[in-house]
Amino acid sequence: MKLCIGSCSLQGTSRKRNEDRYTISVSEEATDVGxxxxxxxxxxxxxxxxxxSWLVDKLADFVEKHWESGGEQPELDIRExxxxxxxxxxxxKGGFFGGMGERGVGGSKCGATAAVALLFPGPRGATQLLAANVGDARVLLCRKGEALQLTVDHVPDSELERKRIERTNPNPKMPLVRYVGGTWRVGGxxxxxxxxxxxxxKGSLQYEGVRAGDNYSSGFGVIAEPDTSLTxxxxxxxxxxxxxxxxxxNKERGGGGGLSNQEAVELAGRVGDPEDAARQLARxxxxxxxxDDVTVVVLRLE
Known part of the structure; x- marks a missing residue:
């Protein structure tokens, strides 16, 4: 399969700087199954x-390290x-004083969503598309001119997500998911x-949070476990x-206007050059x- 690739990232009109990042890596040589x-x-x-920025530099290394099944169980591998x-x-952080500062790259209030797509040869010849996401960035596939969303938006508006979070709430009288500033928010x-x-x-012993043995999965129920799909x-x-x-x-969640999934794939489909398509989509x-900041990667399948 031949890929033609384009990308664009624009600073949002209400943003002081563009905090979106993206990465693309394509092998020039044929690869083995999986x-x-x-x-x-x-x-x-x-x-x-x-x-x-850390995810741009490091996430692919984790994917490669845990890609243990040769493509036999890719969804489990990428979740890990x-x-x-x-x-x-x-x-x-390491060192004698390492535990005294804020945890997290960029500080305790720095975070990021992620949407990732991997392509690899399947065992029966068909190319497999693995999509994984954390947060509300998306992977879309255009099939017969129709937009297929291969990822799940992880937002507190979702009843499934709200129930998942509240199941671990040690204080049911104070919900972890609250409506603040015109939208639903974890911890308000x-x-x-x-x-x-x-x-x-995610930290332990903060607010309504409870201590977790690994200092990872406590707090308000925000997690980095992705939803995945294999196509x-x-x-x-x-x-x-x-x-x-x-x-x-995304008007209901403070992001303003934008395109529907179908409008996005139709516009990209009308523009031959993927680089130009990405620019036109962002504009x-x-x-x-x-x-909001707008970042788009277009993979044209040929």
Whole structure:
């Protein structure tokens, strides 16, 4: 399979700086069955760009390290990679005074969402697309002109996410998910239910949090375990989009306007050059009222 790739990242109109980051890696040589030949990720930072930048530099190493099954159980492998990467992000700094400062790369209030796509040859010849996400960045597949969302938006608005978080709440009289500032937020603070980093919402003995043995999964229930999907690509698949939430219409959660999934794949499909398509998508989202940072990676399948 031949890939043509384009990308664009624009600072949001309401942002002081662009905290989105992205990465693309493609092998120039044929790969064996189960061995990824393309990796692309979009990371939407908040509270600074340090966590997003760390994910650009380090997450692929964790994916490679935990890609143990030769593509036989890729969803389990990438879940392990994401969780282990977040634990490393949250690990106390070394040295005598290491445990005295804030945990987390970029500080305890720095975090990032992630949407990742990997392509690898399947055992029966078909190329497999593995999508994984933490937070509300998305991976879309265009099949027969229709947009298929391969990821799950992890937001406190989701009833499934709210129930997951409240199951571990030691104080049911004070819900962990609260409606603040026009949107649902974990701890009344974060408008995401899953993210990398954000140590202050994962730390032990803070607010309603309870101590966890690994100092990782306590706090308000924010986690970095991804939702995943595995899709066998067909000749009817024309492109893959990986994008931060700034691309998409999100008025109810403070992001302003943007595009629907279908509008995004239709616009990308009309533009031959993927680099130009990524630029036009980002501009179109801003023209539609998006005020957030917008980052788009376009993988055209040929």
């Amino acid at each position: 061995e990824p030949f393309a990796y692309a990720g979009v990371f939407d930072g908040h509270g600074g760009d340090a966590t997003a 990679a994401f969780v282990k990467a977040d634990r490393r992000l949250l690990a106390p 603070i974060l408008a995401l239910s899953r993210a990398f980093g954000d140590a202050y919402l 066998a690509l067909t000749p009817e698949d024309s492109l893959v989009l990986i994008a931060s939430d700034g691309l998409f219409a 179109a989202a801003q023209d539609a009222g998006s005020t």
